[in-house]
Amino acid sequence: xxxxxxxxxxxxxxxxxxxxxxxxxxxxxxxxxxxxxxxxxxxxxxxxxxxxxxxxxxxxxxxxxxxxxxxxxxxxxxxxxxxxxxxxxxxxxxxxxxxxxxxxxxxxxxxxxxxxxxxxxxxxxxxxxxxxxxxxxxxxxxxxxxxxxxxxxxxxxxxxxxxxxxxxxxxxxxxxxxxxxxxxxxxxxxxxxxxxxxxxxxxxxxxxxxxxxxxxxxxxxxxxxxxxxxxxxxxxxxxxxxxxxxxxxxxxxxxxxxxxxxxxxxxxxxxx
Amino acid sequence: xxxxxxxxxxxxxxxxxxxxxxxxxxxxxxxxxxxxxxxxxxxxxxxxxxxxxxxxxxxxxxxxxxxxxxxxxxxxxxxxxxxxxxxxxxxxxxxxxxxxxxxxxxxxxxxxxxxxxxxxxxxxxxxxxxxxxxxxxxxxxxxxxxxxxxxxxxxxxxxxxxxxxxxxxxxxxxxxxxxxxxxxxxxxxxxxxxxxxxxxxxxxxxxxxxxxxxxxxxxxxxxxxxxxxxxxxxxxxxxxxxxxxxxxxxxxxxxxxxxxxxxxxxxxxxxxxxxxxxxxxxxxxxxxxxxxxxxxxxxxxxxxxxxxxxxxxxxxxxxxxxxxxxxxxxxxxxxxxxxxxxxxxxxxxxxxxxxxxxxxxxxxxxxxxxxxxxxxxxxxxxxxxxx
Numbered sequence: 015x016x017x018x019x020x021x022x023x024x025x026x027x028x029x030x031x032x033x034x035x036x037x038x039x040x041x042x043x044x045x046x047x048x049x050x051x052x053x054x055x056x057x058x059x060x061x062x063x064x065x066x067x068x069x070x071x072x073x074x075x076x077x078x079x080x081x082x083x084x085x086x087x088x089x090x091x092x093x094x095x096x097x098x099x100x101x102x103x104x105x106x107x108x109x110x111x112x113x114x115x116x117x118x119x120x121x122x123x124x125x126x127x128x129x130x131x132x133x134x135x136x137x138x139x140x141x142x143x144x145x146x147x148x149x150x151x152x153x154x155x156x157x158x159x160x161x162x163x164x165x166x167x168x169x170x171x172x173x174x175x176x177x178x179x180x181x182x183x184x185x186x187x188x189x190x191x192x193x194x195x196x197x198x199x200x201x202x203x204x205x206x207x208x209x210x211x212x213x214x215x216x217x218x219x220x221x222x223x224x225x226x227x228x229x230x231x232x233x234x235x236x237x238x239x240x241x242x243x244x245x246x247x248x249x250x251x252x253x254x255x256x257x258x259x260x261x262x263x264x265x266x267x268x269x270x271x272x273x274x275x276x277x278x279x280x281x282x283x284x285x286x
Numbered sequence: 287x288x289x290x291x292x293x294x295x296x297x298x299x300x301x302x303x304x305x306x307x308x309x310x311x312x313x314x315x316x317x318x319x320x321x322x323x324x325x326x327x328x329x330x331x332x333x334x335x336x337x338x339x340x341x342x343x344x345x346x347x348x349x350x351x352x353x354x355x356x357x358x359x360x361x362x363x364x365x366x367x368x369x370x371x372x373x374x375x376x377x378x379x380x381x382x383x384x385x386x387x388x389x390x391x392x393x394x395x396x397x398x399x400x401x402x403x404x405x406x407x408x409x410x411x412x413x414x415x416x417x418x419x420x421x422x423x424x425x426x427x428x429x430x431x432x433x434x435x436x437x438x439x440x441x442x443x444x445x446x447x448x449x450x451x452x453x454x455x456x457x458x459x460x461x462x463x464x465x466x467x468x469x470x471x472x473x474x475x476x477x478x479x480x481x482x483x484x485x486x487x488x489x490x491x492x493x494x495x496x497x498x499x500x501x502x503x504x505x506x507x508x509x510x511x512x513x514x515x516x517x518x519x520x521x522x523x524x525x526x527x528x529x530x531x532x533x534x535x536x537x538x539x540x541x542x543x544x545x546x547x548x549x550x551x552x553x554x555x556x557x558x559x560x561x562x563x564x565x566x567x568x569x570x571x572x573x574x575x576x577x578x579x580x581x582x583x584x585x586x587x588x589x590x591x592x593x594x595x596x597x598x599x600x601x602x603x604x605x606x607x608x609x610x611x612x613x614x615x616x617x618x619x620x621x622x623x624x625x626x627x628x629x630x631x632x633x634x635x636x637x638x639x640x641x642x643x644x645x646x647x648x649x650x651x652x653x654x655x656x657x658x659x660x661x662x663x664x665x666x667x668x669x670x671x672x673x
Contacts, residue, residue, distance in 0.1 A: 037453075039288070040401045053288045053432075054455025074408045075449045084459055101412075231405035271402075 028256065030094065030133075031282045033274040034217070034267040035070035036060040044272035057088050064278060066094045068136065068265045073098040076115065077122030086129050096134040096166070096215070096263060097123055103156060105140045116159040127163075133263060134166045134189065134215055141200065145173035157186060166191050166215045169202040183209035192216045192255065194247075196223035206251055208258035216247075216255070218277065220268035236270040239277045241284075248284040288454040290407035291522060292395040293437035294373070294414055296426045297446040299391030300330035303369045304359050306423045316357045319346045320582050327583045329361050333446045343583060363389060373424065374525070376417050380410050383522040385434075391426065394434050396522035408451055415449070432457060435518035438470055457516030462489035471513040479503065488514050505592075531627035532562045532570070541580040541618035548619060552609050555624040556602045557670065561657060563596035563626060570594055571628035573604055577612045578621040587611035594630055598670075599649040601626075 037056050041047050047059055060067060069077075077097065089095075100119055103112050126132040137156070143149055157165060167183065168191035169175070183190050189210040194217070195201050208214050220237025228234060255262055264281060266274035296302050300318045305311045315335035320326045326346040338353040350356055366389040373393055374386050383396035395414070397407045404410050411428045418424045429440035431452040439461065440450035452460045466472050466480055466488055479502055485491050491499070492514050499507035512518075523529060534555045542548065552575070563570055574588030587608050595601060605624065613619060637643045659668045 035406070038401065038406060039290070039399070043402065050287060052454060054453065070406075071408055071451055074412055075451050080463070081453070081456065081460075084456060231409055232403065269406075 028260075029252065029262045029264065029285065030064075030066040031264045031278045031285070032064040032066035032068065032266075033060075033269065033278050034068040034265050035269060036067045038269055038272070040270075041272040041275070046272040046275045057085075058090075060275075061088075061090050061093050063275070064282075065092060066096065066133065066263055066265075068267075069095055069097040072119075072123070073101050073104075073138070076100050076102075076118055079122050079125055082123060082125040086125060086131070089129075089131060093131070094133045094263075095126060095131050096136055096265065097126065097132060098136045098138055099160075104138055104143075107152065112156070113159060116156070120160075120163070133164060133261075134213060135160065135163045136166050136168060136191070136215075138168045138191075139170060139174075141170040143169070144171050145176070145179070157188065164213065165189065166210075166213070168193065168215075168217060172200055172202050175203055175205065180207050180209055187212070189213045189215045192251075194218045194221070196221045196226050198223055198226060206254045208255055211259055212261065214255040214259040214262040216252070216262065216264045218264070218266045218268060218274075220273075232270055235268045236273070237268045238273045239268070239280070241280060244277065244281045244284055248281060252285065287398065289396065289398045289432050290401075291431055291434055291437045292397060292407065292411045292414065293429045293431075293434070293441045294377070294391075294393040294395065294411075294418070294426045295428075295438075295441045295445070296373070296391030296418075296424050298330055298332050298336075299369075299389070300361065300366055301332040302391065302424055303366055304362070305332075306369075311357055311359075314357060315340070315353045315355065316359065317346070317349055318359050318361050319349070320360055327581060329582065369422070369424070372422050373418060373426075376421065377414055378525070380404055380414070382524055384525045385522045391424075394437070394522045411449070433516070433518040434520055434522065435470055435513060436460065436516045439464070439468055439516075442468055458492070461514060461516045462487075462492065464488050466491060466514070469513055472510065476503070476506070476510060529627060530566075530568070530629045531625055532559045532629075534558055534624045535621065536623075537621045538619065541620045543616060543618045545613075548609060548613060548622065549606060551622055552605050552624065553602055553670070555622070556605045557598050559624055559626045560596055560598040560601055560653070561660070563629070564653070564657065566629070567631065568629040569596045569632045570601075570626035571630060572626070573601065573608055574625045574627070575605065575608045575612045576621075576623040576625070577609075577619050578623075579615060579617045580620045581617055583615075583617070585612045585614070588625075590628075594628075594632070596632070597649050597653055599653070 037053050042049055042051050047056055051059065100115065102108060102115050123132060166189035180190060187210050190207055192205060192214065193202060194204055218239065220235050222234065222237040225233035225236050266278045268274050268277065301316045304316065313334070315338055316332040317328050317335050317340060318330040319328050328340060328342055328344045328346060328349050330342065331340050335353060335356065340349045340352055346358070370386060370389050370391070373391070374384060377384050377393060377395050381395050381397050381400060385394040386392065397404070397410050401407060408430055411430050415426055415428045418426050425447065427441045427444055427448055429437045429450045431437035431440055432454040436452050436457045440452050444450050461469065465486060467477055469488065480486070480491065483502065492511065496507050496511050499510060503510055536551045536555060570591060571594040572588055572590050574586060576584060576586045578584050589604060589608055591604060637646050656668055
């Protein structure tokens with residue numbers, strides 16, 4: 015199947031709000047899932063409340079086509095997914111193996127593309143990935159290798175916040191991920207730049223500056239957005255993004271104590 | 287509640303430990319074997335040596351013929367133990383339920399219910415691997431699954447490098463296309479029978495019902511169906527707490543191949559094991575014997591015991607059977623180990639038939655009398671002839 019056609023026929027929906035991952039045992043303790051919900055039933059419950067999720071585990075290990083195929087029947091009609099690129103191509107790059115891994119990754123997510131469920135492939139780069147010559151070269155090669163997939167790039171280091179980078183992403187029709195992060199000097203800033211007219215992509219990481227530096231995930235993403243903060247997004251930033259792209263996805267990554275689904279529901283209500 | 291079990295596995299552990307100390311060993315075939323020993327065999331080998339056709343237990347001479355530029359290093363058990371301890375130490379902050387293997391680079395960590403403290407289980411697994419790389423210069427495989435069996439299979443699939451996550455509830459589908467020999471618990475005789483029936487993949491066996499399998503496998507059919515479906519309730523034991531078992535060793539002063547000498551030793555070990563079990567108020571459901579040959583090769587055999595027992599008179603014929611299974615080579619034996627495990631409380635059910643019941647009571651009375659004499663006058667006060 016022609017990939018572009020497959021992707022353009024993805025359920026459009028102007029904007030979709032969801033969370034980064036859905037299978038967190040602690041979300042049962044926090045009341046998002048009924049107590050004792052087994053992991054295999056979480057996706058069905060999640061999909062009743064949100065139209066999209068970001069597959070987190072594909073960052074930890076290479077997706078397997080067979081497992082993806084088994085997941086498909088669990089997705090209700092109209093439900094979409096974004097998938098993270100595996101860490102061996104972003105955080106732990108093996109200069110000799112990454113090309114082979116890119117090919118493996120394509121194979122692994124093929125069922126999602128064929129079923130027209132994949133709206134974005136997130137290339138999340140680590141804070142240490144500065145805009146150096148070698149990193150620029152690597153990123154260009156990686157994006158070439160993944161051509162044809164609905165790519166979205168998230169920078170963490172602020173050195174990438176330059177017009178030449180945005181222009182290149184625009185030329186390649188690749189989405190620049192808009193981030194909401196703590197106000198720390200080295201982090202990529204929150205910008206309203208849209209580089210792909212088909213899709214904008216916002217990731218909410220929380221604004222816990224102290225936790226961000228702790229090196230502990232449970233502290234880094236421990237943050238609950240207030241209604242006022244989300245109101246500003248829904249009334250000011252998101253309208254600006256929607257004027258520049260046909261569709262958009264907003265993903266909450268502040269998963270600790272089920273704050274992500276809580277904020278996602280708040281934002282969805284504010285945008286209605 | 288779903289369990290979250292991480293399996294950490296440093297492939298070719300002994301070689302990986304040696305490579306930390308000597309960088310010249312990287313990217314070349316390495317074998318661990320007692321080089322000076324007569325008819326030495328391969329204890330462990332690197333991936334490069336494996337690719338050259340070398341296997342564990344192979345005669346060292348044969349291995350050297352297969353691979354000319356082989357680096358041969360003597361086994362250093364203390365070194366492996368130290369590395370194993372360091373690996374365990376890294377996992378300690380994440381869970382009290384950690385089950386290490388015996389100097390083999392394997393570690394099961396049960397992180398069920400810890401996500402509020404440490405984040406998602408998958409992240410803990412990834413951090414364990416990252417720490418091992420950074421601090422110990424070891425690069426383990428990791429797998430995450432809902433039980434030990436599936437986690438172990440998953441890490442076997444990605445060997446020598448990588449990671450695998452099996453979603454809870456996906457166990458049966460995950461195992462279905464795999465070859466049956468990859469599943470722990472399926473032993474050589476099972477494999478031979480399955481092959482005779484042309485059953486090579488897991489799904490080919492799981493589609494059969496237990497009654498059909500029982501025609502070939504008798505009592506083992508239920509167990510085989512269970513493991514092939516990825517069902518495993520075995521807990522990850524708390525650190526330092528091995529499953530209760532009785533272990534007894536004997537090292538021969540002079541290596542022997544005399545069946546009589548070995549039988550006599552096994553009888554003495556059975557007597558001690560039986561006494562230990564009775565003093566704990568337990569009975570055993572499995573007996574196993576490890577025989578270490580003088581050329582470094584090891585053979586381990588075991589059999590299940592039904593009904594479970596702690597009676598020397600019942601245990602001894604079983605132990606002798608296991609000894610015959612374990613010692614099959616003409617090479618001399620240096621060391622024997624007897625293990626009684628799967629301990630349970632004695633069953634309340636008595637033998638159904640009068641004759642069996644009579645023998646049972648006689649044996650119980652005899653053992654109780656011998657125990658009584660030994661407690662009063664010492665272990666040597668009364669002895670039993672092996673014949």
